[in-house]
Amino acid sequence: MRVPLLDLGRQYAGIKPEIDAAVTRVVESQHFVLGPAVARFEEELAAYCGVGFAVGVSSGTDALIASLMAVGIGPGDEVITTPFTFFATAGAIARLGAKPVFVDIDPADFNIDASFIDRAITPRTKAIIPVHLFGQLCDIEPIVELTAKRGIPVIEDAAQAIGASGGARRAGTSGVAGCLSFFPSKNLGAFGDAGAVLTNDDGFFRKLKILRTHGAEPKYFHGVIGGNFRLDAIQAAVLSVKLGRLEAWTDARRRNAQAYRRLLAGVRGVVLPKEKPGFRHIYNQFVIRSARRDELMKHLKDAGVGTEVYYPLPLHMQECFAYLGYAPGSMPEAEKAAREVLALPIYPELTTEEIEYVAAEIKVWADDVARD
Numbered sequence: 522m523r524v525p526l527l528d529l530g531r532q533y534a535g536i537k538p539e540i541d542a543a544v545t546r547v548v549e550s551q552h553f554v555l556g557p558a559v560a561r562f563e564e565e566l567a568a569y570c571g572v573g574f575a576v577g578v579s580s581g582t583d584a585l586i587a588s589l590m591a592v593g594i595g596p597g598d599e600v601i602t603t604p605f606t607f608f609a610t611a612g613a614i615a616r617l618g619a620k621p622v623f624v625d626i627d628p629a630d631f632n633i634d635a636s637f638i639d640r641a642i643t644p645r646t647k648a649i650i651p652v653h654l655f656g657q658l659c660d661i662e663p664i665v666e667l668t669a670k671r672g673i674p675v676i677e678d679a680a681q682a683i684g685a686s687g688g689a690r691r692a693g694t695s696g697v698a699g700c701l702s703f704f705p706s707k708n709l710g711a712f713g714d715a716g717a718v719l720t721n722d723d724g725f726f727r728k729l730k731i732l733r734t735h736g737a738e739p740k741y742f743h744g745v746i747g748g749n750f751r752l753d754a755i756q757a758a759v760l761s762v763k764l765g766r767l768e769a770w771t772d773a774r775r776r777n778a779q780a781y782r783r784l785l786a787g788v789r790g791v792v793l794p795k796e797k798p799g800f801r802h803i804y805n806q807f808v809i810r811s812a813r814r815d816e817l818m819k820h821l822k823d824a825g826v827g828t829e830v831y832y833p834l835p836l837h838m839q840e841c842f843a844y845l846g847y848a849p850g851s852m853p854e855a856e857k858a859a860r861e862v863l864a865l866p867i868y869p870e871l872t873t874e875e876i877e878y879v880a881a882e883i884k885v886w887a888d889d890v891a892r893d
């Protein structure tokens with residue numbers, strides 16, 4: 522059997538008539554950038570996420586960059602974040618001339634360890650970007666408390682976490698900004714690059730909208746320098762259709778995660794992802810750990826199962842960040858996670874047989890290892 526890590530074709534097959542009609546409407550309108558389709562999606566998205574405003578932008582990366590620009594981040598500033606995330610989180614900070622300051626992760630959920638943040642704060646700390654990795658909220662409560670006291674803005678990287686929650690907190694709604702990505706492999710995926718910024722702050726919302734179109738206000742008059750961070754109407758139309766299905770898809774991902782948990786309970790040599798009590802993990806990725814990860818990955822590849830390592834090299838060890846001066850061993854939990862993590866197929870359209878097959882192959886491998 523072949524089980525790919527992700528099969529977007531199955532999702533499209535289930536919604537083709539609606540998607541095609543929505544795209545055709547945009548094509549017939551000839552209104553391709555921003556406009557009514559984007560405005561409509563922004564309203565729907567804000568309602569879904571439980572936030573005052575949503576601003577559609579060109580990607581999750583641009584959501585981070587525009588948000589950092591809106592809080593005034595620039596050269597000489599420090600921004601605290603996690604070293605165990607997709608590159609864009611720290612890349613956005615560095616591209617504005619600011620310094621990423623890394624804080625190690627909590628191995629329980631792969632997210633920034635909030636208890637280490639206090640000692641990383643200096644007078645130059647101008648923002649913090651916690652990431653809700655793989656679809657589970659980080660420990661946002663203490664981060665909000667700590668930063669509120671010191672007036673440090675929180676920009677949540679919720680690129681992988683649309684619809685996730687923890688207690689009363691919903692992804693992307695606790696800081697001044699919540700950044701979403703609609704990269705095709707995300708739970709809500711566009712037909713290309715797209716993203717959004719969530720906010721409850723009226724002033725921040727107005728700034729972002731100006732920054733999105735090169736800082737123009739009014740048109741052709743530039744009080745500030747922004748960028749082309751605009752969202753395409755075709756992407757917004759696709760996203761509006763898909764947003765209507767997102768809850769059902771998330772429930773299916775959660776059911777698939779439960780099935781893996783049931784099937785893999787007690788399998789030696791494999792650690793399953795923890796779902797924190799009271800948290801709604803949306804499983805953009807279902808990430809297991811194994812000390813013999815590379816062997817397991819090879820076994821699954823040979824069995825026709827697609828897997829991926831998110832992420833093989835923590836950001837403090839990336840060549841482009843050598844100038845920051847972090848030594849290997851300085852972020853031990855992130856480094857260990859990078860050696861052990863493996864993402865399994867988790868998309869909503871997976872069949873029971875496929876999940877059983879993946880789990881059975883993991884057991885075959887675990888039994889072989891136990892016999893060694």
Ligand SMILES: Cc1ncc(COP(=O)(O)O)c(C=O)c1O
Pocket residue numbers: 580581582583606607609610652678680681701702703704714715716
């Ligand atoms: C945690 C995280 N941050 C930022 C991004 C950047 O989003 P995009 O690829 O839409 O630019 C992504 C997605 O790829 C991500 O997973």
